[in-house]
Amino acid sequence: MKIYNANKIIPGLIIFLGLITFPMWYNMGKAAPPPEIKFDTPVIQQMAVKQCVLPKADMRTGHMQLLNEWRTQVVRNGYRTYVAADGKEYNMSLQNECIKCHSNKTQFCDQCHVYAGLQLGSVPYCWTCHIAPKEAK
Amino acid sequence: MGIKFSLLVVAALIAVVFLGVKVVGMYYVFGVIIPYLAILTFVGGFVYRIMNWARSPVPFVIPTTAGQQYSFPWIKQNKLDNPSTTAGVIGRMALEVLLFRSLFRNSKVELRDGPKLTYQWEKWLWLAGLLFHWSFLIIFIRHLRFFTEPVPGFVHLADTLDGILQVGLPGIYLTDGLILATVTYLFIRRVVIPQMKYISLPADYFPLFLILALATSGILMRYFIRVDLLKVKELAMGLASFHPTVPEGIGVMFFIHFFLVCTLFAYFPFSKLMHLGGVFLSPTRNMPNDSRMVRHVNPWDYPVKVHTYEEYEDHFREKMIEAGLPVEKE
Structure with a gap:
């Protein structure tokens, strides 16, 4: 059967298919495995029990919410102390507490944020106010 | 009737994926096989529908003439609402697709006491429709961050603009709220207006419920029942690069969200959602009003x-x- 206006419809259809299959040709068949999170900072290596404020799985999915809560507690309510589930007390501070262990920002924070498609330096916007740890390159 | 049926279907879909993943453990089926089948159905069905339309002859020149047509040089033509050239048609089509211009003209007719016929300014459908479609597009672009590595700049741009409020962590997206609000509006409109309710079918309610469930599951996953995004991206990248893997330990919320979007893709070509392609093939919009300059021969003469x-x-x-x-x- 005859196809009408094929000179317009076919190119339009090809453009649409090109757009919709964008991820398939953009990556050119390269799978990207997720980055390994590095815990090999000097402070962590010296720790007897390698334990963060929450279990690892909870930190992986919920660290942003925890940090946000800490921000609210410190800045708005004036509380500085966080009591973990095991009774251990932490100072609610990104710069003084988190970074003490996780001093490897580029490998600990940035790698995953970039992999998850966040724009470094703008999302999340932690380091627009906080001072990033100095790292040996 | 249509509402209950559609709601039941969406609920059944969620139940199927929940049981399939949580009880039976069919991670590979819901993580790899169904997504590939869905995208194949989408592409194949879309091409089929478009080619089917392309084979349909257009017997007459039937553009809607919503303004002054091309006439004497001293009569000003409305080039966008009554185009006589290809450029005019492109302009009209762009306004139609990007801004829903013809829906903007929407008015409500009511017979009041008197009897008196009144025409009312009615822009809510246009506003909700426009916000809904743009939100969906931005959400679609945003999701490309899971399917590309490195993530291209326009995805970052969409993400940054959408999260411009910088409220909370993970940051609230404007489109998340907008799409929920507008889909709810589009649903309520169907139920509240008697004439709308009368003509509404399961095929009208189902996409609304499906999109509502899709958006809700996405919002739940982002802000409340969070999943490990690195593993989600590993899965998505595996699909996009044809090296499918299903990493262990992704929450069931992700599979619900993913299965609903697969359903949407697979359902798309067979539903009213095909207006995505159909709008470009509407003779009332894509034909120039040039019947006094060019002879249009009816192909089925x-x-x-x-x-x-x-x-x-x-x-x-x-x-x-x-x-x-x-x-x-x-």
């Missing part, structure tokens, strides 16, 4: 055998001259 006057004269010239009838050629 039967090839009638015609006998023109010239042929008639050639045939009967001698007899015509004999009878004293005037002829054009001696």
